Amino acid sequence: MGKNGNGVRSQENCKTCVLRQFDCFAPFSDAEEQFMLGFKSGELVVEAGSTIVLEGAVSPHLFTVLDGNGIRHKSLEDGRRQVLGFLFPGDFVGLQGAVMNEMQHTVEAVTRMVLCVFQRRDLYSMYVKIPERGFDVTWLAAREEQVLGDHLMTVGRRNADERVAFGLWLLHQRARSVGMASKSRMEMPFTQQDLADALGLSLVHTNKMLRRLKDRGIVEWSSRTLHILDGERLMALAGVDEEVSRQRPLI
Amino acid sequence: MGKNGNGVRSQENCKTCVLRQFDCFAPFSDAEEQFMLGFKSGELVVEAGSTIVLEGAVSPHLFTVLDGNGIRHKSLEDGRRQVLGFLFPGDFVGLQGAVMNEMQHTVEAVTRMVLCVFQRRDLYSMYVKIPERGFDVTWLAAREEQVLGDHLMTVGRRNADERVAFGLWLLHQRARSVGMASKSRMEMPFTQQDLADALGLSLVHTNKMLRRLKDRGIVEWSSRTLHILDGERLMALAGVDEEVSRQRPLI
DNA sequence: CGCCCACTTGAGGAATGTCAATCTCCGTGG
């Protein structure tokens, strides 16, 4: 796994991609892999805290997260920040910029991240050469819309403890699907501020709700680790059902 | 314009589609029209209050709104409702159901609506035969994601008067783009409850914010009509810039 | 050792929600 100067690493085989081990991703055909190899233009490694794409900017790149975590967020002039989503391995980044022209949110690395890099200008040819993959991209966009819909519902209509429960459940769920968490334990890369900004709550109030969840024996979050003490009650409070997560495409 | 029994009307020529008159939609090539004629499977007319697609259901159809208004919303068991968006002519409905398998929100007619109907099973063939249109569908999905992101930002981080200003500005903007409003006046098909549910506010508080906006000479909403009294201040309060709305695809 | 960042906790206040009463249309039936 060679690495050159500015963080862009050399290409690798997509079949052996580290993400392929997880059964949450749909398998690849040979024809697909053939195309994807040409589509992939390199790998990018960024340190924690780096901005990957900036709101309002036009980027020539698209990414798939290979490793690490990030967040997508928007900010108002006065600094109020809304986190739109948390990034995990397998997530596709920058589609908005590729089809519209400009990203309407910022993407930032929370830990060190490794990203698979694509050229925006090649995206359309994918629709022509491998329509199935084009369809997959639409699938991902529709999925993102669904997730944002849930998120909006949570922020708009649930109260603070429900929101926090929802946020923690979501993070745990996502981490588990890519092997970053066990059934009851998760290494937490995000801060309480990140969570608060995702849920439309203040940091202080979020902290108090965490305290309450701990007192109730539902979850405990301390020293960068999240413990799920009572998954059933967490899900009940979050207002979610057990997810029968079918496979999703991986670009 | 023949109409048969249960509200499904006969096909028409897409070039003469009522929506083509608006320059917010990108033009059609002949090849595209050829395909779209085959893709279109009919028209559907529904009365105000009807449900078009139901959360959790699998529908064999996709729609483009030809006339009228609707809302997309989700509800919790206890009745709390979140409006995800307002539907205007040109909007594409049911994509989630077509690519995933199940809609995660309900779509409901607020006025009498006319919809152009497509078969879900034909969608994939569009990607194969007219990749450009497949790309357009992705464009629409990405756009929807962007709009939901703005919406989430508003609900999560703006206070009540900003939210109401944002909601009214958005409705006016959308209505204008399809000729349903003048620069300072709009026929309002939605209720204050709809707006409140979109903004994550109670009906009562939304009403009080409307009162305040009226007292400040910014907007006035009475007897189903919205008057924009001071567009500049409305936009400032809503925290938006003048939209340089480029053309968008019409499916 | 000391600083910085994330987290924690309490106190007080502002924003928003809930409840309840009333009003204004507008359509329907007598």
Added chain:
DNA sequence: CCACGGAGATTGACATTCCTCAAGTGGGCG
């Protein structure tokens, strides 16, 4: 023609949630 009823809008009083401010604590790292 008028009485009635229902849906949406409006307003005031009061309750609650959540935010802001302020003052910590605790651990990691230079």
